[in-house]
Amino acid sequence: MQLAINPGDEVPIYRQICRQITDLIAGGRLGPGEKLPSHRELAARLVIAPLTVKKAYDVLEAEGFLGTQRGRGTYVSLTLPAIDPALLRERLRESARRLVREATLGDVSLDEIVELLRDVTQEMKP
Amino acid sequence: MQLAINPGDEVPIYRQICRQITDLIAGGRLGPGEKLPSHRELAARLVIAPLTVKKAYDVLEAEGFLGTQRGRGTYVSLTLPAIDPALLRERLRESARRLVREATLGDVSLDEIVELLRDVTQEMKP
Amino acid sequence: MQLAINPGDEVPIYRQICRQITDLIAGGRLGPGEKLPSHRELAARLVIAPLTVKKAYDVLEAEGFLGTQRGRGTYVSLTLPAIDPALLRERLRESARRLVREATLGDVSLDEIVELLRDVTQEMKP
Amino acid sequence: MQLAINPGDEVPIYRQICRQITDLIAGGRLGPGEKLPSHRELAARLVIAPLTVKKAYDVLEAEGFLGTQRGRGTYVSLTLPAIDPALLRERLRESARRLVREATLGDVSLDEIVELLRDVTQEMKP
DNA sequence: GTGGTCTAGACCACC
DNA sequence: GTGGTCTAGACCACG
Numbered sequence: 001m002q003l004a005i006n007p008g009d010e011v012p013i014y015r016q017i018c019r020q021i022t023d024l025i026a027g028g029r030l031g032p033g034e035k036l037p038s039h040r041e042l043a044a045r046l047v048i049a050p051l052t053v054k055k056a057y058d059v060l061e062a063e064g065f066l067g068t069q070r071g072r073g074t075y076v077s078l079t080l081p082a083i084d085p086a087l088l089r090e091r092l093r094e095s096a097r098r099l100v101r102e103a104t105l106g107d108v109s110l111d112e113i114v115e116l117l118r119d120v121t122q123e124m125k126p
Numbered sequence: 127m128q129l130a131i132n133p134g135d136e137v138p139i140y141r142q143i144c145r146q147i148t149d150l151i152a153g154g155r156l157g158p159g160e161k162l163p164s165h166r167e168l169a170a171r172l173v174i175a176p177l178t179v180k181k182a183y184d185v186l187e188a189e190g191f192l193g194t195q196r197g198r199g200t201y202v203s204l205t206l207p208a209i210d211p212a213l214l215r216e217r218l219r220e221s222a223r224r225l226v227r228e229a230t231l232g233d234v235s236l237d238e239i240v241e242l243l244r245d246v247t248q249e250m251k252p
Numbered sequence: 253m254q255l256a257i258n259p260g261d262e263v264p265i266y267r268q269i270c271r272q273i274t275d276l277i278a279g280g281r282l283g284p285g286e287k288l289p290s291h292r293e294l295a296a297r298l299v300i301a302p303l304t305v306k307k308a309y310d311v312l313e314a315e316g317f318l319g320t321q322r323g324r325g326t327y328v329s330l331t332l333p334a335i336d337p338a339l340l341r342e343r344l345r346e347s348a349r350r351l352v353r354e355a356t357l358g359d360v361s362l363d364e365i366v367e368l369l370r371d372v373t374q375e376m377k378p
Numbered sequence: 379m380q381l382a383i384n385p386g387d388e389v390p391i392y393r394q395i396c397r398q399i400t401d402l403i404a405g406g407r408l409g410p411g412e413k414l415p416s417h418r419e420l421a422a423r424l425v426i427a428p429l430t431v432k433k434a435y436d437v438l439e440a441e442g443f444l445g446t447q448r449g450r451g452t453y454v455s456l457t458l459p460a461i462d463p464a465l466l467r468e469r470l471r472e473s474a475r476r477l478v479r480e481a482t483l484g485d486v487s488l489d490e491i492v493e494l495l496r497d498v499t500q501e502m503k504p
Numbered sequence: 505g506t507g508g509t510c511t512a513g514a515c516c517a518c519c
Numbered sequence: 520g521t522g523g524t525c526t527a528g529a530c531c532a533c534g
Binding site: 271274275277278279332335337340343344345347348349350351352353354355356357358360362365366368369370371372373375376 | 397400401404405458461463466469470471473474475476477478479480481482483484486488491492494495496497498499501502
């Protein structure tokens, strides 16, 4: 598992980790039951404080993506969380609106956006 | 001009205001030269602190979307800011990635996303 | 709001706080929309580290009992979380089993247990 | 003897084992003098480390529920331990409080809880 | 002043 | 070794 964090970024480190791990899961590069590095090890690799990684793991566990077993480690959940369809729709709408807003301000056409989406999808698939 | 803010949201109130105003501009519902309500008035309408609206206006002015004329009020800039193409590309990519990530986790196909984008675009146009 | 924590206890401090706050909510002594003390203030009162209280608040927020607004404070949610009925049943069953087990080992009759439940209920109501 | 453990649970595995064995004793399904499987055998059956089962047996022996005879195995004690009444009362109170808390949050009436208790009691008797 | 994040370091329980 | 908890202290962003 390979993550890249950017300490100077506006989005907090622990959220960057969350985002990248859910990306890996969504892309199938992290499968159900797979073991993650211990929070200490990952912290050492990323050269950040262990608690920061642990917070990311905690959030993902609360959201149902990960499960931990004391003394044994942290694993990808066997059953990924079902999302409330109404909530999902609203989230997607908001993200779509954001994308369109940014595109409009930059004079980027809808077709170019669709192209970009395909590109990004390829990038994320395993 | 009609805005809706959500105090409990993760994104700060002043940014919610910024976002919605740029939305209105991008959608053409706020044209160049148009006058905005005073920050005090808008604050009263939204039931928040005037300083919060002021901060939003300040940010938008710094970004070139708005201009203020002392004693006369705040107006939409006559010439909207040109955005650094590289920065724009990166922002779009990130937003696209986010959309794809959410769609994948929710089992929503790319075609459905494209449909959603068209829908949202219609909604935002004046 | 008045809490009592026991640092030597087997159950972690932050969970003691969670438990007592949900108790207050369940008993109606903390109503929807009510403001909680800041995590720093509560920490000072309980003579523990602020982060410990914050963790409790974070957990309760993730569970839907509390909501926070940056710069303004932490409040009891206006809409308390709906619990999955199946999950609830299982939890209740497990708690009931535990109670019966302890009672059996101590030769306490079911009637005495019912009496105890009434007693405890009174104690928790406002 | 049939146990079910859940590695992902918040309560440690060795305590899950303790709890279930005391359950069996309290319910009469494990009588005084009865032989338990060796810790190695039980560990193999549960697919966990032998040391974990050993720890559970050790705790139960320390509490007086089990007795071991070197080279012969582990047995249920002929005389079950008397429990400190004050400690018992406090434990019962806490478990009762927990049950009431969960019931209140889930809008379950006290009568339904009493019904549930009778049900569970039946289930646990041999 | 309030919450949000990060750090460094400690001790414990579990497997 | 792993995760779980707690501390003391720092800096930032928000309202």
